[in-house]
Amino acid sequence: MRLFRFVGWYYFKYFLIVLLALELFFVGIDSLKYADKMPDSANMIILFFTYDILFALNYTLPISLLLAMVLFYIAFIKSNQYTALLSIGFSKRQILNPIFLISLFFTAVYVGLNATPFVYMEEKTQNLIYKDNSLSVSEHLLVKYNDDYVYFDKINPLLQKAQNIKVFRLKDRTLESYAEAKEAFFEDKYWILHDTTIYEMPLSFELGANALNTTRLETFKTLKNFRPKVLDTI
Incomplete structure (x- = not known):
């Protein structure tokens, strides 16, 4: 030894x-x-x-x-x-x-x-x-994940980054909430949205009641384990 x-x-x-x-x-x-x-x-x-x-x-x-x-x-x-x-x-x-x-x-x-x-x-x-990374950037993607529909204006596989992301959450085929952010990163199995605005729809619409609840967050963690195949293309 x-x-x-x-x-x-x-x-x-x-x-x-x-x-x-x-x-x-x-x-x-x-x-x-x-x-x-x-x-x-x-x-x-x-x-x-x-x-x-x-x-x-x-x-x-x-x-x-x-x-x-x-x-x-x-x-x-x-x-x-x-x-x-x-x-x-x-x-x-x-x-x-x-x-x-x-x-x-x-x-x-x-x-x-x-x-x-x-x-x-x-x-x-x-x-x-x-390619200067220009050909690896995908644009205008709309994908479904569980009960969510996710829209990416641009997604960069190398940086694991998305621009102008919108997340539509549905419940029983009815829009429950909608979140949008100018940029988001895929980190530790989550999408981290920065400077996020979240719009929550009421369960029932009543005359005179607030029809929309708006929340603004610096960071918003969502879409656990959602990894589009486009992230593996480069």
């Missing part, structure tokens, strides 16, 4: 150094390449770097595993630690076994990532740069 921790940590250090250096190199090159096409929004720029870092893993991870192994072996031999471990009875297989297991672990993680949206990182990066 001590041998595994000693050799494994020695190798893991080189792996992290090489991986970080290659990631910075790849992302730096892409940043220079697309400097004139970068989005104006700070959120978009953060998304670009996030997607680009993840996309670069397709190249940097396998290269890092191999280069770290070479650097580890050279440094281990030069420092005479390899010879020392052999002289006290450890076999070559025992010494190299931690490297193999660590490499196998990261390879398995990488294979698993390819069964997730990780495989679309390149496409997402290209969409941010070349």
Whole structure:
């Protein structure tokens, strides 16, 4: 166990150094390449770097595993630690076994990532740069969710943001309430509407009574678990 921790940590250090250096190199090159096409929004720029870092893993991870192994072996031999471990009875297989297991672990993680949206990182990066996100924005959508009808003037899948959203709540096919906001964000399985105006209809209409009750809220949480498929298109 001590041998595994000693050799494994020695190798893991080189792996992290090489991986970080290659990631910075790849992302730096892409940043220079697309400097004139970068989005104006700070959120978009953060998304670009996030997607680009993840996309670069397709190249940097396998290269890092191999280069770290070479650097580890050279440094281990030069420092005479390899010879020392052999002289006290450890076999070559025992010494190299931690490297193999660590490499196998990261390879398995990488294979698993390819069964997730990780495989679309390149496409997402290209969409941010070349489409400037304009083609990913959907407009004028009216969808039904349970007893609610939801209208989106614009919806941005990358930012999980909607503009000019209107939520019509029905009960027994009768309009019960109506909420509208200039912008809303999909966060933690809810839609969070900002600067919301809510209009509540009376259960029965009577002459002389208030026909409409108006409420204004800074934030309004609604539509739990309502995630339109359009949010997954980018």
